[in-house]
Amino acid sequence: MEKYTFTVTQENKGQRIDKLIPSFDQEWTRSQIQTWIKEENIQVNGESVKGNYKVSEDDEIVVMVPEPETLEVVPEDLNLDIVYEDQDVLVVNKPRGMVVHPAPGHPNGTLVNGLMHQVKDLSGINGVIRPGIVHRIDKDTSGLLMVAKNDNAHESLVKQLQAKTVNRRYKAIVHGNIQHDVGTIDAPIGRDKQERQRMTVTDEQSRDAVTHFKVLERYDHYTYVECQLETGRTHQIRVHMKYIDHPVAGDPKYGPRKKSLPIDGQALHAGVLGFEHPVSGEWLEFSREVPEDMEQLLKRLRR
Structure with a gap:
């Protein structure tokens, strides 16, 4: 169980605690918070509270997050825009509004769900929830992401990111x-x-x-x-x-x-993505125009 501590600011005073806490972490949903409150995993100034408790300035909120349940990644046909693919790596154009990988509150409809349906092989370095994922972009940011199809390619792409040689x-x-x-x-x-x-x-x-x-x-x-x-x-x-x-x-x-x-x-x-192919060493660079709404x-x- 992980423990997080927050102090209420003047800006947030007067808010219901079950509405305020989800703003601290985008992966926490209000329904989760209400469950944790009922299980007394959330305390204010050392005491349990109800979901309608209105916080005061300088209140100390302690959130004790239970161990996460194992998520099963279900392949889904999301018709992903795969810009490039070979036996080692692929580049996908993620639409705005799509989460990259499953998490509590987002078990379905993610990029990983779509990749599991469309792609035969993905690297396993990041585990079953994030197969092939080398780097991420935010849910409401659109654009290009590189994905590794095996562990050797994954390690090479991560090293390029660390060396700051990837063109983003x-x-x-x-x-x-x-x-x-x-x-x-x-x-x-x-x-x-x-x-x-x-x-x-x-x-x-x-x-x-x-x-x-x-x-x-x-x-x-x-x-x-x-x-x-x-x-x-x-x-x-x-x-x-x-x-x-x-x-x-x-x-x-x-x-x-x-x-x-x-x-x-x-x-x-994320309109331009360039990197060295993890096997051939060839420089690959891809671009996509901004989405229609932009x-x-x-x-x-x-x-």
Whole structure:
């Protein structure tokens, strides 16, 4: 059983505890929280509470997460857009809204469920829940991912990521006008102490993170940019763009809450992916245009 401790901030005071806790971790559902409360796995200031308890500022919440049940990955025909495939590696274009691998609350409809249906062999290094998965992109980010079909290929691709030789370029629409045509954001990223679901720029328990950006187009209140990852931290582009006061448009976690845009999720697309083939050594590079909803948003901004 894992134990997590949170302190309620002024911003969150007055909220029901069964609504607040799921905001700390995207894999925790409200129904899970309500079950844990009934099982007295959640305490406030050392005492058990009910699901309708309204938190106060400086309350100390302790969440004791039971050992996870074993998930069975069921193959599903999700008609994945496989851009490239050979006997060692494949590249898939993940749609926005699709989770990469099964987790509590997301047992079905994930990229892994679809891969299990369409692909004969996948590496087993990451276990039965994440077969073939070398790196991830967020649920509401679309774009290209490389997948390993055997363990040797998996190890090679991971080493390339660690050596920062993989070419990963994203297109993003961000709030405000970025004045510089090009720039580099070099700022370490770690987990937000107040909200575990969020990452933030911090010097405490963080890892180095570097994002290079180039302005493609400017509009009245938005900028279209291309971002190149030098490192691959959780939510890196989203956190870095917020850090320079230009959060990604449509981002429900790091962007302005009152801004409504005709797009479901953040306007962020992993459009270019390049790497060395793990066996032949040949350089492979693939690209995919932004999805239709993001293209429609660009057309609207250009008008």
